[in-house]
Amino acid sequence: MRIAILALEGSVLSAIAGLADLFWITNKAIAASPAHAIKFPEKTFETLIVSADGAPVWDTEGRLIHIDSSFQGAGQPDVVIAPGMLLGPDLQPLNLADINLAATWFRKMYDNGALVAASGTGGVVLGEAGLLKGRSYATTWWVSHMLQERYPDAIPARGKMLEEDRGVLTTGGCFSWISLALNIIEKAAGTEVANLTSEMSLTDNHFLRQHLSASPGSIHSGTPFLVRAEEIIRMQNPSINAAQLASALNTTERTLQRKFKALSQETPKEFITRVRIETACTMLISTRVSIRQIARDCGYSEETAFRKAFNQIMEMSPAQYRQWMAARASDHRS
Structure with missing residues (x-):
């Protein structure tokens, strides 16, 4: 399964790197388990970090994010993911021109059969692509007001931490990319592999990926x-x-x-x-x-x-x- 992870100016580096690492951990877990290695003799997950032109971009704290490919060079991934991103002082998305470029690409990938996904403020990319219209989506409480204001035709899934509606997968919260990745792993490799990845990476923090509380200082949207x-x-x-x-x-x-x-x-x-x-x-x-x-x-x-x-x-x-x-x-x- 080829997975493209979007990087924009102001993207959250931990989410991008964390997604890539979790899929890498899964490949290692499969290879180390004879029962799973027989089922999946080839590398199960290949990740690409992509930007519009393939050039590095700055993260939320001014660090360069390494890029593997441009949109054009990424071909047709099986999954495309929009992680969280920084919002402006008015609590609205920044760099709308770049977001709309990404949204156009996401829409094309979806139309060609890819699963599209977003965590937290990454939902803006799906919204700008028209992929939330008439769909149920999951988010977290401090993002929900902004998304409802921008995309009134979308349907917030109250009380849910993960939602999939017709090939559009959404989660909410600072670390909701963990839930998103585990869901994708389960789709591709089954529940046992997803559980193995969870045990290896989260150990006793079973609910970490579901309900990490955001500190007041981290609230930056809505x-x-x-x-x-x-x-x-x-x-x-x-x-x-x-x-x-x-x-x-x-x-x-x-x-x-x-x-x-x-x-x-x-x-x-x-x-x-x-x-x-x-x-x-x-x-x-x-x-x-x-x-x-x-x-x-x-x-x-x-x-x-x-x-x-x-x-x-x-x-x-x-x-x-x-x-x-x-x-x-x-x-x-x-």
């Missing part, structure tokens, strides 16, 4: 006011009410109401409830914590109030959601 509001709800006070949120944001309740309506088409109460329920969805998928404890962790003093809010937003109970997502994961593995 609508700033909404991102700050989510940060307060998620990380500081899940049980906060509208008046307390207004105070924490150094504004009045009336101004808070007006801003939320303009930015998210929600009331402050609706916004707070949605953030709580999205957090609950992630916990229901990635932990075995009881529903009662999840309700408390998400700011609900009464479990009945949590269940009612969850049903209203997700149109199923928390227990049904957990079972449904477990069944989907099982179907994917089989």
Whole structure:
């Protein structure tokens, strides 16, 4: 399987190098296992780091990223991946001309049969390519506002860390490229090889690739006011009410109401409830914590109030959601 990893000015070097390394580790793991080596006598994964013209580009911290090929020289890869990238001070994509060049190439690769994938802010490339339109996509909370604003026809997959919709694979979060790579490895070489790679590279950090928390200092995308509001709800006070949120944001309740309506088409109460329920969805998928404890962790003093809010937003109970997502994961593995 040939995998092209996109590098743009401002790309996150750790994601590019990490993706390449994880596929390299998988090749080594297969070669070292007689049972797997028989099934895959040739090198299973070949990676190329690509830029538009094949020239090196600068990463987020001003270091040069080595490039293996231009878009033209890469031929027709089986998979093309857009890792995360730096956003501007206005929390919007930088270098749109370069992004649109990459988007055109991604669209061509998709039309020719490639699986296209993105992690975090790399979703902008797919959005500019028109590959999110009408599709369900996964992202992380501090990126979601920007993506929804730019691509209103796309469908955010609430509470999911990885989503595939008609040949478009998306994940969210600083280290979500790990989930993305393991999913691709499983597609190409099977569950046993993906598990072997996970064991070799992540050892006991089983949930690392699923739910690493971003530090407040790493938040660099999305609508700033909404991102700050989510940060307060998620990380500081899940049980906060509208008046307390207004105070924490150094504004009045009336101004808070007006801003939320303009930015998210929600009331402050609706916004707070949605953030709580999205957090609950992630916990229901990635932990075995009881529903009662999840309700408390998400700011609900009464479990009945949590269940009612969850049903209203997700149109199923928390227990049904957990079972449904477990069944989907099982179907994917089989």
